[in-house]
Each structure stands twice: as structure tokens, then as C-alpha cells.
Amino acid sequence: MSESWVEKYRPKKFSEVKGQEGAIKKIKEFIEDFNLGKLTKIEKKALLLHGPPGTGKTTLAHVLANETGSELFELNASDFRNRQKLQEILKPALEQKSLMSRNKIILIDEVDGISGADWGGVTELVYLISNSNYPIILTANDAWKRSLAPLRQKAELVQLREIDYRTIREILFDILRKEDLPINQEVITKIAIKAKGDVRAAINDLQAISKLKGEIPTEFDERNKEIDIFNALRRIFKEKPSQELLKLFDSVDMSLDEILLWIEQNIPKEYQEHELAHAYEMLSKADIFRGRIYKQQYWRFMLYESIFMSYGISASKKTPKPGFTSYQKPTRVLKIWLNNQRIAKKKSIAEKYAKTVHIGQKRALKEFPIIKQIILSNPKIAEKLKLEKEEIEYLKGTSWEK
Amino acid sequence: MINEIWTEKYRPSTFSEIVGQQEIVKRIESLTKAMNIPHMLFAGPAGVGKSTMALIVVKELFGENWRENFLELNASDERGINVIREKVKNFARTKSLGKVPFKVIFLDEADALTPEAQQALRRTMENFSATCRFILSCNYSSKIIDPIQSRCAIFRFKLLERKDIEKYLRRIIQAEKLIVEDEAMEIIYEGSEGDCRRATNILQSTAAVSPNITAEIVSTVISNAKPKDIRVVLDYALSGDFERAREKLLDIMLKESISGQDVIKSIQKEIWNLPIEPEIKVKLTEKTGEIEFRIIEGSDPFIQLQSLLASFVLAGLGKG
Numbered sequence: 001m002s003e004s005w006v007e008k009y010r011p012k013k014f015s016e017v018k019g020q021e022g023a024i025k026k027i028k029e030f031i032e033d034f035n036l037g038k039l040t041k042i043e044k045k046a047l048l049l050h051g052p053p054g055t056g057k058t059t060l061a062h063v064l065a066n067e068t069g070s071e072l073f074e075l076n077a078s079d080f081r082n083r084q085k086l087q088e089i090l091k092p093a094l095e096q097k098s099l100m101s102r103n104k105i106i107l108i109d110e111v112d113g114i115s116g117a118d119w120g121g122v123t124e125l126v127y128l129i130s131n132s133n134y135p136i137i138l139t140a141n142d143a144w145k146r147s148l149a150p151l152r153q154k155a156e157l158v159q160l161r162e163i164d165y166r167t168i169r170e171i172l173f174d175i176l177r178k179e180d181l182p183i184n185q186e187v188i189t190k191i192a193i194k195a196k197g198d199v200r201a202a203i204n205d206l207q208a209i210s211k212l213k214g215e216i217p218t219e220f221d222e223r224n225k226e227i228d229i230f231n232a233l234r235r236i237f238k239e240k241p242s243q244e245l246l247k248l249f250d251s252v253d254m255s256l257d258e259i260l261l262w263i264e265q266n267i268p269k270e271y272q273e274h275e276l277a278h279a280y281e282m283l284s285k286a287d288i289f290r291g292r293i294y295k296q297q298y299w300r301f302m303l304y305e306s307i308f309m310s311y312g313i314s315a316s317k318k319t320p321k322p323g324f325t326s327y328q329k330p331t332r333v334l335k336i337w338l339n340n341q342r343i344a345k346k347k348s349i350a351e352k353y354a355k356t357v358h359i360g361q362k363r364a365l366k367e368f369p370i371i372k373q374i375i376l377s378n379p380k381i382a383e384k385l386k387l388e389k390e391e392i393e394y395l396k397g398t399s400w401e402k
Numbered sequence: 403m404i405n406e407i408w409t410e411k412y413r414p415s416t417f418s419e420i421v422g423q424q425e426i427v428k429r430i431e432s433l434t435k436a437m438n439i440p441h442m443l444f445a446g447p448a449g450v451g452k453s454t455m456a457l458i459v460v461k462e463l464f465g466e467n468w469r470e471n472f473l474e475l476n477a478s479d480e481r482g483i484n485v486i487r488e489k490v491k492n493f494a495r496t497k498s499l500g501k502v503p504f505k506v507i508f509l510d511e512a513d514a515l516t517p518e519a520q521q522a523l524r525r526t527m528e529n530f531s532a533t534c535r536f537i538l539s540c541n542y543s544s545k546i547i548d549p550i551q552s553r554c555a556i557f558r559f560k561l562l563e564r565k566d567i568e569k570y571l572r573r574i575i576q577a578e579k580l581i582v583e584d585e586a587m588e589i590i591y592e593g594s595e596g597d598c599r600r601a602t603n604i605l606q607s608t609a610a611v612s613p614n615i616t617a618e619i620v621s622t623v624i625s626n627a628k629p630k631d632i633r634v635v636l637d638y639a640l641s642g643d644f645e646r647a648r649e650k651l652l653d654i655m656l657k658e659s660i661s662g663q664d665v666i667k668s669i670q671k672e673i674w675n676l677p678i679e680p681e682i683k684v685k686l687t688e689k690t691g692e693i694e695f696r697i698i699e700g701s702d703p704f705i706q707l708q709s710l711l712a713s714f715v716l717a718g719l720g721k722g
Binding site for chain 1 (some may be wrong): 406407408409410448453457474476477478479510511599600603604606607609610623626627642644645648652656657659693696699700701702704705706708709711712713715716719721
């Protein structure tokens with residue numbers, strides 16, 4: 001795991017944030033008004049930044065804190081599960097003076113994640129906004145969710161738009177220059193377009209293809225395929241499980257069997273101990289349904305296979321995994337193929353030997369280690385068995401002690 | 403032409419050279435001398451002289467022309483009974499050369515054939531009984547269907563005793579000018595499990611290391627020839643190194659061509675030797691059984707085994 005470029009290149013100043021000029025203006029106005037004390041008179045005491053993933057909602061909150069020299073106090077939707085817990089967390093933030101008397105900004109991420117059934121959470125949040133002495137920034141993908149209606153009255157809505165692909169391309173070029181990596185216009189443009197306005201996805205894709213080891217795919221489509229699977233893995237392993245995962249594999253141009261191999265390869269890169277065991281149990285269940293599909297020719301089982309593979313494995317972790325992980329191509333299939341090549345030689349040697357000493361080939365294979373030692377002990381034996389050069393090389397090359 | 407593979411070089415070529423099996427040798431020798439043999443069924447464990455006996459019979463019958471009048475087949479290698487019938491047909495089409503009015507077909511490991519295939523074989527034996535004699539060999543005569551057994555003279559080969567194997571090896575030791583410690587001989591015999599071919603192979607691969615054969619060299623050779631242990635995989639898993647464990651597992655499965663079910667079997671046995679709490683042993687056994695069930699049901703063995711290894715990682719932490 002190495003440093004995530006998304007973190008490394010997260011803007012620190014408003015001037016570094018690209019493509020959200022309108023929103024920035026609104027945010028600046030809000031904070032000025034707040035600091036001048038104007039807001040005590042008006043209704044809206046919080047900012048609700050809303051927009052699709054990867055458009056800079058959380059980034060803007062961080063930048064604001066940085067530019068105003070404030071301390072950022074972060075809360076998450078999951079903190080709103082019960083009043084007691086919330087107040088415990090909030091108390092110090094609302095009452096104590098910040099260290100060194102710095103100002104404070106409270107960030108509440110993903111308010112649309114406050115569970116729909118739990119109306120008390122939103123009420124709690126509204127109460128908090130009304131009574132806070134510090135500016136509050138809320139973020140949401142969808143501000144128009146019914147459950148958020150009370151919030152919309154209390155907060156100033158700032159919409160963040162999908163970032164134009166040309167702007168994304170500039171951001172990517174900039175990163176490559178800083179990383180001192182070669183720039184391939186065509187590939188970068190395609191990544192930028194494919195990101196559909198999501199800067200985070202674009203940067204992750206960029207980092208993924210820069211980390212691709214082994215033979216580098218020549219066609220972009222190949223890369224595209226790998227980017228898709230990298231993305232899918234990232235969403236399974238890094239993010240909290242969400243129902244969106246159920247559609248995850250639709251965007252990956254691979255068979256479910258192939259995706260299964262990718263997941264199998266990479267589970268131990270992200271999960272340890274209990275999470276590892278749980279994830280493999282999920283994979284095992286997915287595999288059981290895979291087996292049943294073929295046995296019964298009942299294709300609806302694919303649904304279960306896919307759910308265990310996506311949501312099941314995602315839900316095996318306690319907390320989202322930070323950082324950037326270079327996922328690996330599945331090596332198992334390659335190993336099996338290579339091994340079959342080797343086995344073919346082993347079999348042909350065993351066959352020749354078996355004929356000569358009047359036994360079956362299977363018996364010869366079973367006793368192969370000792371037979372191998374005998375053949376190698378005297379070059380005349382290989383000659384008599386009429387072994388090919390490659391077969392002799394195979395015998396000399398394979399070390400059974402290893 | 404000097405044969406350098408000792409199992410061939412020192413394979414007995416006359417009845418008197420065969421060690422053990424005195425009764426059988428006597429009976430078969432008299433049949434062969436009469437130049438008329440019945441169909442025969444040789445039953446007995448591996449490496450006690452069944453193929454050797456068949457070879458001596460044809461050499462006695464046909465002399466120098468034995469190769470032209472002898473067809474050797476291995477039931478476990480041929481692809482199905484039809485291939486065997488085809489080969490028999492082609493071979494039986496021409497008449498035997500020389501004085502003996504029949505040819506000999508030796509079908510090794512006949513018990514590898516299914517009962518249905520054996521029925522087909524019985525027909526073939528009947529069709530060509532005028533021109534051919536069959537010698538079948540098998541490990542257990544009970545695996546051969548009754549109609550075939552009733553058409554054959556049955557000879558039950560016994561496991562060779564230590565003195566027989568030693569007598570046989572002494573002949574080689576003398577000819578190859580080797581020096582063998584008594585203790586080394588003991589270990590060769592144990593390693594051979596009464597299989598004379600295996601004993602000869604052990605001797606030859608040991609002699610390749612040194613003509614001065616000590617117990618130590620023999621032990622090393624035998625242990626090198628053993629399939630790799632699943633224990634090392636479990637040890638990696640218990641120490642928390644999941645990736646190494648699964649890499650090793652795949653290695654063993656591929657290199658030794660071991661099936662998932664065989665791996666499960668050895669894991670199940672090995673659990674009892676692991677340094678873990680009794681309670682966890684039970685849990686792991688339960689999980690192992692579940693995984694075996696899943697594999698039998700048709701799941702991918704390697705995925706299922708990885709899931710099992712993940713449980714061993716937890717066991718290594720003292721958790722179930």
C-alpha cells in the first residue's frame with residue numbers, strides 16, 4: 001500500500017480547486033457573513049454542499065478550514081444513531097474553546113447516509129445547527145432526499161457540478177508532471193472522459209495504470225478493462241458497503257468467473273484475520289452458487305453469487321480501508337497453465353519410462369521423484385529412454401526439495 | 403545392449419531367478435514346459451513379480467521370437483475398453499510364429515477396468531481363445547468379475563518377505579560392487595514396503611550418491627522422494643502469513659498433482675498434530691468437513707481451501 005494520490009494532491013487552497021468557481025464564491029460569502037455575526041439574524045446557519053461523488057465536497061470543507069485557519073471537526077452520519085452518543089462527541093466541540101483559540105468548523109459528511117427510518121437523527125442535526133456557535137458544513141450526494149427536508153430549511157444549499165473532462169485532464173496532467181511520469185495524451189483524455197465528472201475516480205484510475213506491473217497492455221481497451229476491475233475492487237474493499245455495489249459488476253467487462261479470480265487474488269492485500277476469514281467465507285459461498293449454476297443450469301443463482309462477491313465481501317470489513325492499494329492480476333490461472341506445460345513433459349517422460357520397465361504410466365507418475373533421481377544418475381539411461389532435450393532439461397530444472 | 407535401469411537389468415529372466423513365490427513358480431513352470439498354458443490371472447500386490455513372471459513365460463514359450471508373439475497392455479493407461487479390443491483384434495489377426503499355436507496377451511492392472519468393461523473383455527477373450535492366451539494381472543482378484551475368474555487359472559502372489567528382497571538385492575549389490583551397511587538394508591526394506599521394484603529403485607538412486615551405502619544416505623533419498631507435506635502450509639497459516647500459505651498450497655497441489663479432496667484429507671489428519679487448543683481443533687475439524695462437503699458438491703477446490711486456510715489464520719491467533 002502506498003500513498004493515495006487522491007490524498008497527496010488534495011487541494012489546500014481555494015485557488016487550487018478547479019472547476020467549482022461558483023460554489024467557492026458562495027462558500028466564501030457564507031463564511032464572511034458568519035464571521036461578521038450576520039447569521040444569527042438569518043435562518044440558514046449551515047452550508048449543505050451537494051453533488052455527485054468526486055466533485056470536491058469534502059475537499060472544499062478542508063480547504064475552507066485551512067484558509068480561515070480553523071480547526072476542522074469532523075462528524076459522520078453514523079454518529080447520529082443515537083442522541084447520547086452524538087452529544088458525547090459534540091460536547092467538547094461545541095463548548096470548549098479551540099486549542100490556541102483557533103476557530104472551528106464542523107463538517108458532517110454524507111448526511112444523506114443518516115438512516116431514513118431514523119428521523120430522530122435528522123431532528124438532532126437540525127437542533128445542532130440552530131444552537132451551534134460555529135459554522136457547520138454538511139455534505140450529501142442527494143440533497144433532495146425526503147428525509148433531508150428539515151435540513152434544507154436550515155441550510156444554504158450549494159450545488160457542486162460534475163467536473164468537465166477537460167478540467168479533469170488538466171488535473172491529471174498536473175499530477176503526472178509532479179510525479180515526473182510520462183504523459184500519454186490519448187490515454188489521459190480517455191481516463192478523464194470515462195470518469196464522468198468524478199475527479200477522485202479519475203485520479204485513482206491514473207494511479208492504477210501507473211502502477212500496472214508486468215506486461216503493460218498495449219490496447220487501451222485492455223487498460224480500460226483493468227481500470228474497471230481496479231475500480232470495482234476499490235469500491236468493494238475501500239468503501240463502506242452500499243446497495244450500489246449490487247450493480248457494481250455491470251460496469252466491468254469480464255465474466256463473473258474472471259472477476260471472482262481477481263477478488264480471490266486480492267483479498268489478503270486488504271483484509272487480515274477476522275476480516276480475511278469472513279471475506280473468504282463470502283467468496284466460498286459465492287463459489288458454491290457458481291457451482292450450482294453449472295450443475296442445475298439455473299442462472300438466477302448468479303444473482304446470489306454476485307451479491308456475495310460484492311456486498312458480502314465489502315461488508316466483511318469493520319472500517320473502510322484507507323490508502324491506495326496496487327491490486328494484482330490473478331496469478332492462479334497462469335500458474336496452472338505453466339504447470340500443465342510442465343506436467344505434459346513429466347507425463348511424456350513417465351510414459352517412456354513406464355514402457356521400458358513394464359509398468360503403467362500412472363504408477364510411474366506416482367513414483368516419479370525416485371525415477372527422476374535414477375534417470376539423472378546416468379546419462380545413458382536418458383539416452384536409452386530416448387528422452388528429448390527439453391525433457392532432460394525439465395528433469396534437471398525442477399527441484400523437488402524446494 | 404546394456405540396460406542401465408536396474409529394475410530391468412536385474413529383472414529375473416528364468417524361473418529359478420525369481421525370489422519367493424516358490425509354489426507358483428513350480429506350477430507355472432510345468433505348464434510352460436508343456437507348451438500349453440491356460441488363461442491366467444495373477445493377483446497380488448505391486449512389485450512381487452507378476453509382470454516378471456509373464457515375461458519369463460513368453461520367453462520360455464517363444465524363445466528369441468517372444469516379442470512378435472507378445473502384446474503387453476496396461477488397463478489403467480489405455481483409453482477405454484474399445485481401444486484395448488482394437489489392439490487385441492489387430493494383434494490376434496496374424497498367426498503365431500513358431501511351434502506354439504497361440505500368442506500371449508498380457509493385460510496389466512486389469513482391475514482398473516470397470517465391471518462393464520470387464521464384460522466386454524470377457525467376450526474378447528472368448529472370441530480369440532483359439533489363437534490367444536490372456537494373462538491378466540491385478541492387485542485384488544475380488545475386483546475381477548466372476549466370469550473372467552472362472553475362465554482363468556488364478557495365481558495369488560504373496561508379499562515378499564525381507565529375506566526374499568534381501569536375497570534379490572544382494573545379487574545387484576555384488577554385481578555393481580556396492581557396500582551396503584546392515585542398517586541401510588533394513589531401511590531400504592522398510593521403505594520398499596515389500597515392493598521389490600521399489601527396493602531396487604531405492605538402491606539405485608542411493609548408489610548414484612555413493613557406492614558406499616549408509617543408512618543416512620538411504621533415509622535422505624527416501625524422504626526426498628516423498629510427496630511434500632501439507633503441514634508447512636498450515637504452519638504458514640497459523641503464523642498469520644496467509645499469502646505464503648496459499649502460494650505454498652497451490653504449489654503443492656500443482657507440482658504433485660494432488661486433488662482438493664486429497665489435500666482436505668491430509669489437512670484433516672494434520673489438525674491433531676497442531677499446537678492449538680482442543681476446542682479449536684474441533685472447530686477446525688468442523689470447518690474442514692464443511693469445506694470437504696462444498697468441494698464434493700462441485701465448488702472450486704482452491705477457493706474453498708483458501709477459505710479453510712483463513713480459518714487456520716484465526717486459529718493461529720487462538721480464536722476459532
